Amino acid sequence: MTMARPARRRFLASLAGALSGATLLAQEPYVPKQSDRPEAIEGDEPGFKPIFDGKSLAGWEGDPKYWRVENGALVGEITPGTVIKSNTFIIWRGGEPADFELKADYRITTAGNSGINYRSVVVPDKVTPSNQFAMRGYQHDIDGQNRYTGQNYEEKGRLFLALRGQTTHVVGGRKPIVLSSTGDTKALAEFITSDWNSCHIIARGNVLTHILNGHLMCCVIDDDPPNRMAKGLIGVQVHVGPPMKVEYRNFRLKEY
Template sequence: MKRFLSCVFSLLVIGGAGVQTTTGTETVPAYVPKQSDRPAPMEGDEPGFEAIFDGKSLTGWAGDLTYWRVEAGTMIGEITEQTRLKSNTFILWQGGRPKDFELRLEFRITESGNSGINYRSSVVPDKVTPTNAFAMRGYQFDLDGKNRYTGSNYEEKGRLFLGVRGSVSRVVGTRPPIVIGRIGEDAELAKVITPGWNSVHLIARGNTLTHMLNGQVMCVVIDDDTAGPAQDGQIGMQVHTGPPMKVEYRNIRLKTF
């Protein structure tokens, strides 16, 4: 018992302002809130984020290689005139089915492009293209090159638009989603999106789903539908039916809770 207590006291130093923790040879003071403190921007990622794309290969991902490849550190989804689709297809992360998490990444998309980041999603049969083994159903952080929908919350093969850019919406399942608050005006929020690389930050915690782009909240959905929402599921990136297009993803990081 004495040895156990000695170990405990070697890790904790009781100070007048709180408990200090020892990491290696450095003692980190406990945080004590002050009236003068205010939330401040953070540089880089918070602790706990891990890369789920190595930037070199599609190791850990599964999709139709007709449409997906890796070049210069980016995951590329591309449709050409020769490879047009009749139904949407995805590349799926194989590392788990996150429930509560944060996902951060960067994307770039051509003007004619249509894509999305699916989460809490599942692979489903594709009635239009039965050979498509990578069709998904679930929540989606919507992306498109013309930025009509970028940042919205769209449930692929499910309840469709759950939240649109600029809104805080509640989903109950017995009627269309209702807007309960505003983040901003759609046209003004669209100005945040660049024609080059953009940064996505997606937070799924319980039934609250927050879509952020380039540091701006775009859409919040509170999903109170007891029958509709999945509690966990796979992450996948989409290439969409339509004209030739290209979408690129890089620096994909995940933090789970």
Template structure:
């Protein structure tokens, strides 16, 4: 090859090297920027929620292993003919006792199942894995799903479809004297959220449903599949609570199975 040919070849490869040198770093930076944008978008979409169940272990949860396990990424509570319960049993989150918060999760329950999500609850010392406090009720027949039931305390505070104000009481009273037909009597139904049977149609049978709890101050909102099912303002200064344990339940009764997934919490 003559001298001119060698010179032209050097110029060609020098130019090619420059193109590669400047092009590939730009590609890497663009890819990195895209990853960061996706990450920022995911964080923004999550909007402050933190997953409190990892889908693999029961880390930060405490319950009776006879009834609770992890299966296929879900938190599973099951009662079999050999493990019939005498008292309701909870698996209890050990990561704190939230005050004002939002909780979101999905559940699926068998036809005869009975469960619930307790919050701002007290843990009993004389009954294993028992909670006392507010509960977003869940059952397989959807007779109670969405209502606000206070476990081991004032019983039903609001049925599905009710907006309720719980009245203040001046002194400590015997709870049983103010409970009739499993419902707290010192309350006013101040509005309707819809007919109970119409709201029932928004809940899927033997399929995944989403529950969203918004708990702030003395107001307690229970949503199922983005539909407001009950709304309680608790003015009872004697019995109201503002912080406590979170847990989910298996209920006494026939054999049943309930599954929970995508459990996430946002403190307000």
């Protein structure tokens, strides 16, 4: 079949345009997609209630030597004159949440070591008997050098339940079993800034999830009934070590 001249001209023009576009695309540099980096997780705000007013320590209990409110933030600070021998907390006294989501922002100095405890209890402090604010329980770990930030550490308990980048299954009498990876620990650390960061803790049944700046840091499935906690206190920590400062703001809680 012979193609009519007008139709043939249109066909050749279309073909030339397609080939020209293909050549142009071939010349453009290829930029790989960042598919290996975890995508941010969106958080819903409805149902969350503030548990820190940004003006006072109302509803919180801790040693005023280390805790104060400054510029709308809950500040924990250790100075050369107030160095501690054991970890101490400021504790929210508004309840003992069981299933919940907790969100908060934090900023910490490079030498700092802190954490957000939840489903925790107050325990005696053998090192510093006068310390009335020692806690045992799950902790979203936070440190200024980001060696541990995001992991699940059980203060005064079973210790490391999940490192950053791990999903673990905890059973009695053995180390946590690593089920899968949530990402490379160094790659996840790249999402942590030296300024304000946003924590999101989700505790539902025996599943405990830590999200930081929208990225999943770790997840624990706790199948150790004699040692796990189904509910408990919330508190934030100043840790033994050199002088440091940590700031928290925008604490909000959603209970189920």
